[in-house]
Amino acid sequence: xxxxAPKGGLPAQxxxxxxxxxxxxxYAVLPRGTMRDIVTSRLPFWDDTRLWVIARPxxxxxxxxxxxxxxxxxxxxxxxxETDPAAEAVLFVVSGNLVLTVAGEKHTLTEGxxxxxxxxxxxxxxxxxxxxxxxxxxRKAYERIEGIDVPPPLVTNEADVxxxxxxxxxxxxxxxxxxxxxxxxxxxxxxxxxxxxxxxxPFPETHVMEHGLYVLEGKAVYLLNKDWVEVQxxxxxxxxxxxxxxxxxxxxxxxxxxxxxDVNRHPKLTL
Numbered sequence: 197x198x199x200x201a202p203k204g205g206l207p208a209q210x211x212x213x214x215x216x217x218x219x220x221x222x223y224a225v226l227p228r229g230t231m232r233d234i235v236t237s238r239l240p241f242w243d244d245t246r247l248w249v250i251a252r253p254x255x256x257x258x259x260x261x262x263x264x265x266x267x268x269x270x271x272x273x274x275x276x277x278e279t280d281p282a283a284e285a286v287l288f289v290v291s292g293n294l295v296l297t298v299a300g301e302k303h304t305l306t307e308g309x310x311x312x313x314x315x316x317x318x319x320x321x322x323x324x325x326x327x328x329x330x331x332x333x334x335r336k337a338y339e340r341i342e343g344i345d346v347p348p349p350l351v352t353n354e355a356d357v358x359x360x361x362x363x364x365x366x367x368x369x370x371x372x373x374x375x376x377x378x379x380x381x382x383x384x385x386x387x388x389x390x391x392x393x394x395x396x397x398p399f400p401e402t403h404v405m406e407h408g409l410y411v412l413e414g415k416a417v418y419l420l421n422k423d424w425v426e427v428q429x430x431x432x433x434x435x436x437x438x439x440x441x442x443x444x445x446x447x448x449x450x451x452x453x454x455x456x457x458d459v460n461r462h463p464k465l466t467l
């Protein structure tokens with residue numbers, strides 16, 4: 197198992213500027229080549245850490261979530277990682293080892309490690325290894341509902357989560373669901389979707405969920421609104437609600453992506 201993680205650096209002065217970056221009213225594509233040293237950010241209370249912000253609430257862009265690719269150097273991390281008490285989060289490790297402490301319990305997340313962290317939770321992260329660790333941090337303002345409990349923390353690894361075969365696909369299209377889709381305590385899902393070579397989404401999905409898709413491995417041709425776009429491991433796609441989408445997995449290996457979507461709540465009636 198090898199997931200793509202940004203390498204940073206800068207292109208050579210002799211490289212062509214033309215790339216696949218696209219930003220439209222319905223979708224955006226951030227190719228892996230856009231994630232360079234000069235576009236990293238820092239956060240309060242995070243030591244020896246840099247991050248690429250690949251989605252944030254913004255007029256004409258993401259509405260319900262933010263997503264970062266976080267790189268923590270040896271010895272780095274945070275004892276106060278979240279400054280917003282309303283924010284829930286998912287961590288997903290793509291390279292290295294991360295020590296996560298939740299409510300006093302310590303977990304070592306290796307590649308494929310996954311954690312759901314409820315709002316207002318007590319958690320910290322540290323890199324106690326001698327190599328950098330890279331992970332995704334997906335954040336959303338949790339929508340509390342009277343009479344519905346906040347879900348508890350969850351720590352697992354994608355290797356321990358069985359992929360569910362999508363109907364009538366003979367296993368070519370599978371989804372690893374980390375929480376029960378019928379559990380309405382959760383107002384977001386962060387799953388892994390996998391296609392075998394030649395697997396497809398056979399119709400233009402058009403639905404209310406906003407999406408963030410980070411390609412973990414492989415390549416595909418993806419339908420975004422009216423455009424067919426080539427994507428590969430390390431690319432990020434944002435799709436607004438109701439943006440038509442479909443894909444053909446290009447091979448020769450599997451095509452897999454980390455998928456965010458907002459779920460299980462009434463749409464807000466005021467903006």
